[in-house]
Amino acid sequence: MTAVASPAPVADLPKAHLHLHFTGSMRHGTLIELAERDGIRLPSSLTDDWPPELSTMDEKGWFRFQRLYDVARSVLRTEEDVRRLVLEAALDDAADGSVWTEIQVDPSGYGARFGGITAFTDLVIDAVREAGKTAGIGMGLVVAANRTRHPLDARTLARLAAQYAGRGVIGFGLSNDERRGDTTAFGPAFAIAERAGLALVPHGGELRGPAHVTQCLDHLHPDRLGHGVRAAESEAVLGRLAESGVALEVCPTSNVSLGVYATLEEVPVRTLTAAGIDVALGADDPLLFGSRLAGQYAVLRAAQDFSDAELAELARMSIRRSYAPSDVAAAGLAGVDTWLHGARAASPVEG
Structure with missing residues (x-):
C-alpha cells in the first residue's frame, strides 16, 4: 500500500521577495x-x-488599474498608516517564508502629504528598519521613478536614492506603464544610481515585448529586470539575458491578472530558467491581485506541476539575486536545503 503524503508547505520554504510595491503590499x-x-x-x-x-x-x-492604485494610496494619511503598512507587509512576507524583502516605492507619490520626498523617504526607511526587526526578516528599500513622469524627475529620485545608498536604500527602479515614456531618456537617472553603487531594477518586458527588454539592457544596465517574461518570445534576447547575468523578477498571478497571459500555465518560468536565466518570484501588488509571495510558488506547483526541487531552486535564485547581507543569504540558503530534505523525507513510500 502506498502512503499519501501532503506536499511540503511552500510557506515554509525560505525565499527572498524582490518584487513588491509599497501601496500594493497593503x-x-x-x-x-x-x-x-x-x-x-x-x-x-x-x-x-x-x-x-x-x-x-x-x-x-x-x-x-492605475485609478484603483491611486485610490488605495489615498488612504495613507498619517505616519502611523505608513508604519502599519510596512509592518503588515513584513509580517505577511515572514509568514510566507521570506527571509529578505525588497519593497519598492516612488516617494514623489507621497511627498506632498508627508513633508516632501526626503522626509517621506526618511519615514519609510525607519519603518522598514523597525518592521524587519519586529517580523524577524531582513528588508531593503528600492526607490522607483515613474516612467509616465518627466525623466528629470527620475534624476531627482536617483540623486535622492544615492544619498541613502548603504543607509536603507539598496536599489533604484522604474515602474508604471512601460508602453509610455522613452526608456532611453531614463538612462542618465540610472547612471546616477549606478555610480552610487545601487542595484538597478527597472520594469520591462511585460506589457512590451523582447525589443523593450533589449532597450532596457542597452540604456538602463539592469542587474535585475522587473517581469521580463516577454523575453521568452525571442531566443536571441533570452541568450543575451543569460550572457549578461540579468535576473528576472517574475510575478505569475500579476501576469495573468493584467492579461499578459490568459492562464497560469502559459507563464514561461521554465523557458526562462532553461535558458540559464535566474528567476525570482514576486507578488507585485497583492492588494490588487489577491495573492502574496507563497501563492506564486503554490500556483506553479498547481498549474505547471513544479516539483519541490524546482521550487527550491527558484527560492535559491531569489536569495542569491537579492541584496541581502551575506549572513541572511547564507542562513536562507541553508534553510532551503533543510526544507527540500524534509520534503523528500515526507514523500510517499511503500508500506
Whole structure:
C-alpha cells in the first residue's frame, strides 16, 4: 500500500521577495479600515468584488488599474498608516517564508502629504528598519521613478536614492506603464544610481515585448529586470539575458491578472530558467491581485506541476539575486536545503 503524503508547505520554504510595491503590499482589510476611518468611498472592485478583474492590454485597462492604485494610496494619511503598512507587509512576507524583502516605492507619490520626498523617504526607511526587526526578516528599500513622469524627475529620485545608498536604500527602479515614456531618456537617472553603487531594477518586458527588454539592457544596465517574461518570445534576447547575468523578477498571478497571459500555465518560468536565466518570484501588488509571495510558488506547483526541487531552486535564485547581507543569504540558503530534505523525507513510500 502506498502512503499519501501532503506536499511540503511552500510557506515554509525560505525565499527572498524582490518584487513588491509599497501601496500594493497593503492588506485588503487595512485598506477597508483606513477608508472607513476617513470617509473615503472605495469603488466596488476594491470592496464587494475584490480582488478586481483587471486587464491592461489597452490604455483604458491600464487607466483603470492605475485609478484603483491611486485610490488605495489615498488612504495613507498619517505616519502611523505608513508604519502599519510596512509592518503588515513584513509580517505577511515572514509568514510566507521570506527571509529578505525588497519593497519598492516612488516617494514623489507621497511627498506632498508627508513633508516632501526626503522626509517621506526618511519615514519609510525607519519603518522598514523597525518592521524587519519586529517580523524577524531582513528588508531593503528600492526607490522607483515613474516612467509616465518627466525623466528629470527620475534624476531627482536617483540623486535622492544615492544619498541613502548603504543607509536603507539598496536599489533604484522604474515602474508604471512601460508602453509610455522613452526608456532611453531614463538612462542618465540610472547612471546616477549606478555610480552610487545601487542595484538597478527597472520594469520591462511585460506589457512590451523582447525589443523593450533589449532597450532596457542597452540604456538602463539592469542587474535585475522587473517581469521580463516577454523575453521568452525571442531566443536571441533570452541568450543575451543569460550572457549578461540579468535576473528576472517574475510575478505569475500579476501576469495573468493584467492579461499578459490568459492562464497560469502559459507563464514561461521554465523557458526562462532553461535558458540559464535566474528567476525570482514576486507578488507585485497583492492588494490588487489577491495573492502574496507563497501563492506564486503554490500556483506553479498547481498549474505547471513544479516539483519541490524546482521550487527550491527558484527560492535559491531569489536569495542569491537579492541584496541581502551575506549572513541572511547564507542562513536562507541553508534553510532551503533543510526544507527540500524534509520534503523528500515526507514523500510517499511503500508500506
